[in-house]
Amino acid sequence: QKEVEQDPGPLSVPEGAIVSLNCTYSNSAFQYFMWYRQYSRKGPELLMYTYSSGNKEDGRFTAQVDKSSKYISLFIRDSQPSDSATYLCAMSWSGSEKLVFGKGTKLTVNP
Amino acid sequence: DTAVSQTPKYLVTQMGNDKSIKCEQNLGHDTMYWYKQDSKKFLKIMFSYNNKELIINETVPNRFSPKSPDKAHLNLHINSLELGDSAVYFCASSSGSRGLDTEAFFGQGTRLTVV
Numbered sequence: 083q084k085e086v087e088q089d090p091g092p093l094s095v096p097e098g099a100i101v102s103l104n105c106t107y108s109n110s111a112f113q114y115f116m117w118y119r120q121y122s123r124k125g126p127e128l129l130m131y132t133y134s135s136g137n138k139e140d141g142r143f144t145a146q147v148d149k150s151s152k153y154i155s156l157f158i159r160d161s162q163p164s165d166s167a168t169y170l171c172a173m174s175w176s177g178s179e180k181l182v183f184g185k186g187t188k189l190t191v192n193p
Numbered sequence: 194d195t196a197v198s199q200t201p202k203y204l205v206t207q208m209g210n211d212k213s214i215k216c217e218q219n220l221g222h223d224t225m226y227w228y229k230q231d232s233k234k235f236l237k238i239m240f241s242y243n244n245k246e247l248i249i250n251e252t253v254p255n256r257f258s259p260k261s262p263d264k265a266h267l268n269l270h271i272n273s274l275e276l277g278d279s280a281v282y283f284c285a286s287s288s289g290s291r292g293l294d295t296e297a298f299f300g301q302g303t304r305l306t307v308v
Binding site: 124 | 249285287300304
């Protein structure tokens with residue numbers, strides 16, 4: 083079993099839809115949870131960062147962490163064509179610089 | 194101003210050659226990384242340096258050798274290139290040290306193709 087599992091998609095939605103992206107993980111030591119967005123032929127950029135369990139909201143984006151289920155989610159409200167990208171979840175544990183990434187989910191938002 | 198810059202952006206080379214990729218960050222960060230992203234977009238850490246000291250060395254063939262002349266630079270040298278080395282190599286940096294409490298900034302990537 084891989085440390086971090088993420089459905090690679092692809093996921094195609096109409097503009098304005100609510101998008102739900104998810105990752106599961108096996109390592110209970112993970113405490114830092116991130117979502118990166120990667121546009122085609124670009125480097126990943128940090129979108130959301132959460133420490134331990136709970137929710138975090140930033141504009142149209144909401145990140146949720148459920149440590150008891152080892153499950154994290156990213157919700158995108160009112161999705162826009164500019165949200166079309168690959169979304170990568172990433173995790174780490176205290177005392178480590180190492181990020182463990184999921185395989186990424188490719189999202190296309192159609193106008 | 195580019196925060197993390199890599200050169201070259203594209204690299205096409207023959208099997209058996211030796212090549213280097215350079216990375217520089219102007220963010221004043223102490224920690225730099227090399228990640229490899231394969232054709233299926235899976236991003237995996239290779240190396241990490243903190244203030245010129247190697248702190249993460251994943252299971253990577255010893256044909257790959259990182260070098261950090263100072264904390265703003267981290268280069269990657271690859272000997273005897275193989276077809277399986279074809280991938281996108283990302284450099285990244287962060288200010289976190291021994292505890293990830295800050296984000297990692299990624300460069301644009303170097304697309305290496307071995308023919």
